[in-house]
Amino acid sequence: MIVKQWVINGGELSENSFGSLPSFGGEVILMDPIKDKIQSTSRETRQDIIGKVLSYSCISLIVIVVLSIFAFVATKGLATFVVNKASLGDFLFGTNWNPSATDKAGNPLLGALPMITGSFGVTIIAVIFAAPFAIGTALYMTEVASKRGEKLLQSVIELLVGIPSVVYGFIGLSVVVPFVRTHFGGSGYGILSGAFVLFVMVLPTVTSMTVDSLRAVPRYYKEASLALGATKWQTIYKVLLRSATSGILTAIIFGMARAFGEALAVQMVIGNASIMPKSLLAPASTLTSVLTMGIGNTVMGTVGNNALWSLALMLLLMSLVFNIIVRFIGRKGRM
C-alpha cells in the first residue's frame, strides 16, 4: 500500500507516512534505496526526455522558419497595396508592368497579368507535353521492362533530376532556342521554348511519382483481370490506369508546381519581355523571371521592390493552391 502511495503521490506524502512508523526502523533503512530508485529518473527516462526535447526543438524550428517566411513575404507583398496604394484589380488584370513609372493618377504601373499568363502558359504546356511521356515511361517500367531495363531507366530518371537548372537553361539557350527559331519562326525566345525546357525538367518528377502510384495498385487487381481473360493492354487501360488515376493526377500537379516555381532555366529562354504574350513564339516573361531579374536592382522599401514581393507572395499562394489540390485528390482517391 505504502509503495503504491509513493508512486502516485511522490515524495512529500511518503515522508509523512514514514515519520508515523518509527517502530519499523529496520524496514525504513531497507526501503531507502528503493525510494531513491523510484524517485530518481532512470537513464531510459532521460533518453526519452532528451529525444523529446530534440525532436520538439527541430519541429519548432521548422515551424518558426515556415511561419516567418510566410509572414515576411506577406507583409512585404501586401505593402504594395497597403502602403503604395496599388489596387489589387490592376495588379491581377493590368497589362502594363513598369514599377518605376506612374500613370496619370499617380498610381504605380503594376499590371502583373503578362507574367501571370506567362507562368501559367509555360506550366500548362510543359505538363501537357510531359504527362503522356511520363505515363508511357512509367507503364513501360512497371509492366513491360525486364528488371535490368527498369533499373537502367530508373537511373536515367534520377540523373535527370540531378542536373542543375542552369545547365538546362544553357542547353535551352544553345539548342532549344535556335531549334524553335528555325522550325517555328520568331526570335526563338518565348513561351514555347520555355515549355520545351520545362518539359524535360518536370518529366522525371512526374514519371517517378507515376511509377510509385502504379506500383501501389494491389497485385490481385491485375491478377483478377488477367484471369478473366483480359489482354495485357486491356488490363493496363481498364484496371491499372483507372485505379492509379488519383496518384497520376497528384504526380501531374507536382510537376506543375515544379514548373511554376522554376526560375533560372525559364528566364534564360523565355525572353523576359513584360508584355502580354500574343503568341507562343513571342518573347514573354514569368513571375519568377521578373523576380530574379529585378530583385537585385531595386532598393528595399520602394514601390519597385514591394511589387516584386507581391509577385513572390503570388508564387507562394500558388504553391499553396497546388498543395491543396494534391490533398484534395488524395482524399478523393482513397474513397
Place this chain on the structure above:
Amino acid sequence: MKKLTKIATVIIAASAILVGCGKSNSSSSSSSASSKAVSGKITIVGSTALQPLVEKAAENFQADNSKVSITVQGGGSGTGLSQVQSGAVTIGNSDIFAQQSDGITASKLKDNQVAVVGMAPVVNKDVGVTNLTMKQLREIFTGKITNWKEVGGKDQSIVLINRAEGSGTRATFETNVMNGETAAKSQEQDSNGTVQKMVAETPGAISYLAFSYVTSSVQALSLDGVKPTDANVTTNKWKIWSYEHMYTKGTPNTATKAFLDYMKSDKVQKSLVKELGYISISKMKVQKDANNKVTDVK
C-alpha cells in the same frame, strides 16, 4: 498536463534557438566595431559588374594584411545601396550614383569611385551595320526603326535585347543615349554573358555590353563615327560610360579606409583594373557628376 509540457518544451526550445542567434549576432558586431589598426571585418555587397575586380583586389589585400577579413558578395546595385544605407554591410558597390536610385538618401553615403566602365552597342554580325548615329540608335531602342535596311543594313527585322529594368548598365545606357525617352518594351536579360551569347546567336539582335564583354563573336557599333575605345572614353568622345562606386555610410573605419585607399592605389589601378577590362580612374581627363554633367579634370 501533457499538452502543457509539450507546449512548454516547444517554447523553451524555440527561445533557446532565438537567444542563440541573438548572441552570435551581437558578439560578431561588437568585434568588428572594436577593430583598430588595420584589422577587422569588411563586408562588401552589390554590383555584379564590379564584383570580380573587388574580389581580386580583396584577395591581394588580405594577403598583405592577414588580420583583415573581407567578404565580397554580388546581389546587384540596388541591394548594395540599400544594405549600406541600413548599415548591414560596410561597403555597398553600385554601378550608378546613389542619387539616381529610388529610395536612397544619397547625402548619408560617401562615394568612392574606383573604376570606369565603357559600354558599347553591339549587334549580330550578320546585320551589315557597323556605324549608327546617336539618333538612329535612340530610334531603334524606342521602336521607331524596326528593320535593319532603314539604317543601311540587310532586310532583317531588329530584335531588341534590353537589360533588366533598374540595372546599372541599363541606367547608364538610358541616361547617355535615350535622352529622356522610354525604351520600347522588349526582351530583357540581366547578365553581360547571356546578352553576349544571345546577340551572337540571334539574327538581327541588338543590345549593349560593357567593353570587357565585347568579343569577336559580336559586332560593336561606332556612334557618329567614334569608335568605342578606352582612349575615347577618357576624353568623353565616347559618351556611354559610368563609374563603379563603392559607397560607405559616414566615415569608414580604419580597415575599410585602408582597403578603399588600396583600391584607388596604383597597384590596383595600373594592373588589376586594366586586366579585368575596366578603365583606370586616374586616366580620366573628364569627370561626370550625378546629373550626368561632364567637366574637365583639373
